[in-house]
Amino acid sequence: MALEFRGVSKSFDTRDGGSLLAVNDVSFRVEEGEFVSVVGPSGCGKSTILSMTAGLYQPSEGEVLVSNQPVTGPNAHVGFMLQKDLLLPWRSIVHNIEFGLESRGVGRQERRARAMKELAHCHLAGFEDHFPYQLSGGMRQRAALARTLAIDPEIILLDEPFSALDAQTKLLLQNSFAGTIKDAGKTTLLITHDLAEAVLMSDRILVLSERPGTIIAEIKVDLPHRDQPIKRRQMPEVADYATQLFKHLKLEEKAA
Amino acid sequence: MVRTHATKFTSAGILALVLLAWQYLPTALDVPRFIIPTLSDSMIELKRMWMQESLLGHILSTALYTILGFVIGSLLGAVMGYLLGMSQFWEKVLSPYILALQIAPKVAFAPLFIMWFGYNSMPKLLVTVLIVFFPVLVNVLQAMRTVDRDLVNLARAYNLTRLGIFWKVEMPSTLPNLMAGLRIASTLAVIGVTVGELVGGNTGLGYLISYGGGQANAAMVFNAIILLTVIGFVLYVVLERIEERVLHYLPKAQH
Ligand SMILES: Nc1ncnc2c1ncn2[C@@H]1O[C@H](COP(=O)(O)OP(=O)(O)OP(=O)(O)O)[C@@H](O)[C@H]1O
Ligand SMILES: [Mg+2]
Numbered sequence: 176m177a178l179e180f181r182g183v184s185k186s187f188d189t190r191d192g193g194s195l196l197a198v199n200d201v202s203f204r205v206e207e208g209e210f211v212s213v214v215g216p217s218g219c220g221k222s223t224i225l226s227m228t229a230g231l232y233q234p235s236e237g238e239v240l241v242s243n244q245p246v247t248g249p250n251a252h253v254g255f256m257l258q259k260d261l262l263l264p265w266r267s268i269v270h271n272i273e274f275g276l277e278s279r280g281v282g283r284q285e286r287r288a289r290a291m292k293e294l295a296h297c298h299l300a301g302f303e304d305h306f307p308y309q310l311s312g313g314m315r316q317r318a319a320l321a322r323t324l325a326i327d328p329e330i331i332l333l334d335e336p337f338s339a340l341d342a343q344t345k346l347l348l349q350n351s352f353a354g355t356i357k358d359a360g361k362t363t364l365l366i367t368h369d370l371a372e373a374v375l376m377s378d379r380i381l382v383l384s385e386r387p388g389t390i391i392a393e394i395k396v397d398l399p400h401r402d403q404p405i406k407r408r409q410m411p412e413v414a415d416y417a418t419q420l421f422k423h424l425k426l427e428e429k430a431a
Numbered sequence: 432m433v434r435t436h437a438t439k440f441t442s443a444g445i446l447a448l449v450l451l452a453w454q455y456l457p458t459a460l461d462v463p464r465f466i467i468p469t470l471s472d473s474m475i476e477l478k479r480m481w482m483q484e485s486l487l488g489h490i491l492s493t494a495l496y497t498i499l500g501f502v503i504g505s506l507l508g509a510v511m512g513y514l515l516g517m518s519q520f521w522e523k524v525l526s527p528y529i530l531a532l533q534i535a536p537k538v539a540f541a542p543l544f545i546m547w548f549g550y551n552s553m554p555k556l557l558v559t560v561l562i563v564f565f566p567v568l569v570n571v572l573q574a575m576r577t578v579d580r581d582l583v584n585l586a587r588a589y590n591l592t593r594l595g596i597f598w599k600v601e602m603p604s605t606l607p608n609l610m611a612g613l614r615i616a617s618t619l620a621v622i623g624v625t626v627g628e629l630v631g632g633n634t635g636l637g638y639l640i641s642y643g644g645g646q647a648n649a650a651m652v653f654n655a656i657i658l659l660t661v662i663g664f665v666l667y668v669v670l671e672r673i674e675e676r677v678l679h680y681l682p683k684a685q686h
Contacts, residue, residue, distance in 0.1 A: 226584070229584075229588050230588070231584050231587060231588065249587050249588045249589070249590055250590075251590065253588070254588075255585075255588060257581060259579075259581060261579075261581055261582055261585050263582070263599075263600070263603065264680050264681070265603045265606070265680045266680075274589065274599075275589040277589075277599075278589055278590045278591045278592070278595055279589075279590065306680045307680075308680065308681070308682040326589070
């Protein structure tokens with residue numbers, strides 16, 4: 176299922192009665208099965224873009240379309256995952272994974288079957304009866320991915336899902352996420368601060384400006400092994416892409 | 432709470448010291464018995480109270496109203512807290528009044544309740560309900576305000592209804608605060624009942640305090656105070672046990 180933004184702007188009301196333009200005239204399209212990353216400075220509206228895709232808020236102007244239908248509210252086609260795993264601490268892992276299925280009229284047995292399948296998929300078999308506090312950060316993120324996949328969304332939205340992890344866990348998790356997402360053929364939008372991560376995982380990268388965020392560059396990553404970031408990482412071209420992103424974000428000027 | 436042998440041992444040691452001091456210090460310092468009765472005086476009086484003043488009846492009555500007042504008050508407080516927590520409008524409208532009532536000394540209402548309802552169990556029950564109500568309400572309301580917005584958004588993204596979000600996300604998120612509120616409330620419940628019994632009526636340990644005071648029977652007052660403390664303590668410990676069960680999913684501090 177494709178995802179499209181058409182001339183989307185979003186402003187928030189501020190406490191003093193004014194308004195703050197967070198996202199300005201953003202247009203892009205993510206094709207079915209494509210993996211697109213969004214990078215940009217902190218506060219430029221990346222998470223806002225994600226929330227609008229998930230239907231949590233409406234754009235102030237323009238339209239967000241999922242398979243050519245305007246998004247008017249939360250919908251069953253979209254699953255999202257944040258930096259925080261958002262597991263419910265009072266539920267066991269398997270119950271957490273079932274959470275998204277409960278309001279969709281899926282029967283108890285089928286729920287359990289699907290949850291167990293995703294659990295195994297995300298390498299968490301044997302941990303179904305554990306509680307979130309008993310799992311490591313990386314395992315919790317995998318549980319969150321299993322919960323996202325369990326509802327079988329056509330579009331997956333990821334908001335810095337790896338940024339709280341240590342370098343090794345991150346790499347392993349990126350690899351397993353990339354494989355899982357590619358196999359399932361999901362359309363994916365990844366928001367990240369990590370330029371290398373964007374290069375390793377995406378088909379295409381959108382660069383946003385400072386707030387109000389608008390698209391200032393679009394980079395096509397012409398490298399193989401999208402499903403195996405660990406392999407892609409060894410390619411010399413990766414550094415060139417990262418340098419390009421670096422330039423677009425004017426990081427050198429800012430550091431000076 | 433992790434209790435090691437060392438803490439248990441020291442705790443018991445302190446208790447023994449206090450009891451010893453209670454038994455021997457007053458006589459050593461020449462304090463008359465009617466001012467500070469010794470441990471053995473109090474025990475003798477306790478036996479007399481049991482035989483002649485139908486102590487058991489008073490204990491049961493106080494325990495009953497403590498529990499009744501606690502249950503009704505915390506139920507009302509929790510329900511009100513959740514309702515206000517779901518409606519920002521009403522919370523804003525009512526919060527100054529809640530604050531005012533929270534500050535007002537609730538026990539001071541006791542004489543009013545006696546004027547309105549007479550010398551029966553209604554006034555002490557009402558004082559207890561009133562005093563228990565606020566800490567539960569305030570704790571629940573505070574917790575409802577600070578429920579993780581991202582969790583609520585996740586639930587919305589999963590198409591949960593407003594009620595579904597309440598039962599599956601908000602209510603469980605607020606449980607730790609609710610339990611903390613209940614613990615505070617349990618200690619206050621005893622105070623509510625005691626004041627109610629002190630100012631009116633002829634049953635309960637609070638009544639025995641005013642009765643014993645009137646007769647200059649310090650041992651009786653001592654005993655009543657100790658028994659009231661025990662009732663409050665038992666309630667608190669029961670709640671603590673329930674809390675441990677309910678909140679089993681919270682990581683325990685490692686020692
Ligand atoms: N619900 C909201 N109400 C008011 N302002 C908001 C709201 N959500 C976001 N904003 C504002 O919009 C701007 C963009 O926020 P957003 O969270 O989208 O940034 P971001 O690009 O995700 O930043 P970061 O990289 O730090 O996560 C910020 O200035 C933020 O203060
Ligand atoms: Mg963000």
